[in-house]
Structure formats: C-alpha cells, structure tokens
Amino acid sequence: MKKWENLPEQFRNEAVRPYYDILKKRAVSLVIKRIFDIIVGLLLTVIALPFMLIIAVWIKLDSKGTVFFRQRRVTTYGRVFHIYKFRTMVSDAEKLGSQVTVSNDSRVTGAGKFLRKCRLDELPQLFNVLKGDMSFVGTRPEVERYVNRYTDEMHATLLMPAGITSLASIKFKDEEKLLDAAENPDEVYVNTVLPQKMAYNLEYLKKFNFFYDIKLMFMTAFAVLK
Numbered sequence: 001m002k003k004w005e006n007l008p009e010q011f012r013n014e015a016v017r018p019y020y021d022i023l024k025k026r027a028v029s030l031v032i033k034r035i036f037d038i039i040v041g042l043l044l045t046v047i048a049l050p051f052m053l054i055i056a057v058w059i060k061l062d063s064k065g066t067v068f069f070r071q072r073r074v075t076t077y078g079r080v081f082h083i084y085k086f087r088t089m090v091s092d093a094e095k096l097g098s099q100v101t102v103s104n105d106s107r108v109t110g111a112g113k114f115l116r117k118c119r120l121d122e123l124p125q126l127f128n129v130l131k132g133d134m135s136f137v138g139t140r141p142e143v144e145r146y147v148n149r150y151t152d153e154m155h156a157t158l159l160m161p162a163g164i165t166s167l168a169s170i171k172f173k174d175e176e177k178l179l180d181a182a183e184n185p186d187e188v189y190v191n192t193v194l195p196q197k198m199a200y201n202l203e204y205l206k207k208f209n210f211f212y213d214i215k216l217m218f219m220t221a222f223a224v225l226k
Contacts, residue, residue, distance in 0.1 A: 008078050011155050019156035019205045029210040041129040048123055062111040065091035073141035075162040081133040084124035088112025119224055125164050137213040138163025139201040149190050157201045165220040168200035
C-alpha cells in the first residue's frame with residue numbers, strides 16, 4: 001500500500017483513516033491476494049477461452065455491433081481504467097438511456113439477457129485482473145460521474161483494486177426494484193442505491209483477509225448457480 005502521505009488528497013481524511021489502518025495491518029493478505037489473482041486468472045483464462053470464442057460468435061450473430069463493451073471505470077487510488085465486458089446491449093446504448101440498467105431494459109439484446117443472468121458477460125474481466133486493474137473480489141468499479149459524488153468515507157473503497165464480485169453484489173438485492181420504480185434512475189442510483197451498496201463495501205474492508213475473499217468467491221458461485 002502507498003504511505004498515507006502519498007495518497008491522493010481526497011483520500012487523506014479522518015473517515016478513510018480507520019480503513020487504511022485496517023488494510024495496512026493486513027499487507028500480507030494483500031500480497032497473497034495479488035498472487036492468487038495472477039495464478040488463478042491465468043488458469044481461468046486458458047479454460048475460458050473456448051467458451052469466450054463461442055460467446056463472441058453468438059453476440060455477433062445476435063445483433064449489430066462490437067463483441068466487447070469497454071467503459072471507463074475507477075479503481076485503486078482513483079486511477080481510471082477501461083473495464084471489459086461482453087456487449088449485452090445494443091450499440092450506443094449509453095446514448096439511448098441512463099448509465100444504470102433496469103430490469104426488462106429494452107436496450108438489452110437477446111444474448112445479453114442470458115449473459116447477464118449467468119454473469120458470463122463479465123468473463124473478459126479476467127484480462128482486467130491479469131493487468132492489475134481488478135481483483136476477483138473487491139468493490140464493483142463505478143464510472144467517474146458516480147465516484148465524483150462519493151462521500152469522504154466512500155473513498156476508502158478505492159484503497160483496494162475493484163472486484164469482479166463483491167459483498168454488495170451478493171447481499172444487496174433491491175437495486176433493480178428501486179431503479180425500476182424510478183423516473184430518474186441515475187439520481188436514484190446516486191442518492192439511494194449507491195449509499196446502500198457502499199455500506200456493504202465498507203463492511204468488506206473491515207472484514208478483509210485472503211480467506212474471506214475465498215469465502216465470497218464461493219458465495220458468488222453459489223448465487224449464480226442458484
């Protein structure tokens with residue numbers, strides 16, 4: 001981890017300090033976490049490549065547009081990176097609606113509905129993990145416009161790499177219900193959904209250790225299969 005005095009200015013506040021101190025004491029787990037990401041990421045990428053090829057062909061046959069969706073997100077210490085996903089929506093979907101997706105969103109393609117349900121659209125994030133932009137477990141990365149609305153305490157979630165899965169992804173069940181009922185999904189996301197998800201993300205930081213990450217990975221697999 002960076003020294004406290006070397007953190008970006010917005011991170012150096014009294015709300016972030018307790019989380020920083022917790023993670024600093026768990027430096028060994030952070031190192032093991034990165035080694036695990038590299039080894040398992042390489043193994044899963046090799047295994048997943050044939051399936052990714054099949055999915056790519058399906059997406060091209062299903063709708064016009066690119067195979068991959070690329071978007072700017074925010075990870076450790078506020079660094080911006082490009083997240084990779086299989087495209088599950090029509091081309092230029094962000095120009096046709098909000099940056100959050102509601103259930104029965106008309107922009108979602110036929111293939112996209114299945115990929116989202118099984119979370120297969122996130123397979124390309126294995127490349128983000130290998131690059132070090134993401135980890136298997138962390139906080140789901142947000143777009144810059146939402147990060148700009150973070151409270152002081154929320155910045156603590158950026159002390160670690162963004163995650164493919166998170167405690168919030170497993171525990172928070174009300175996102176679609178709240179967004180479906182909203183006239184302005186973006187504002188509801190920022191004012192209602194984001195704070196609730198962040199409560200879980202901050203809880204994750206307090207509990208973090210390597211074995212807790214393994215537990216969350218198994219919980220994610222069970223949730224997807226269920």
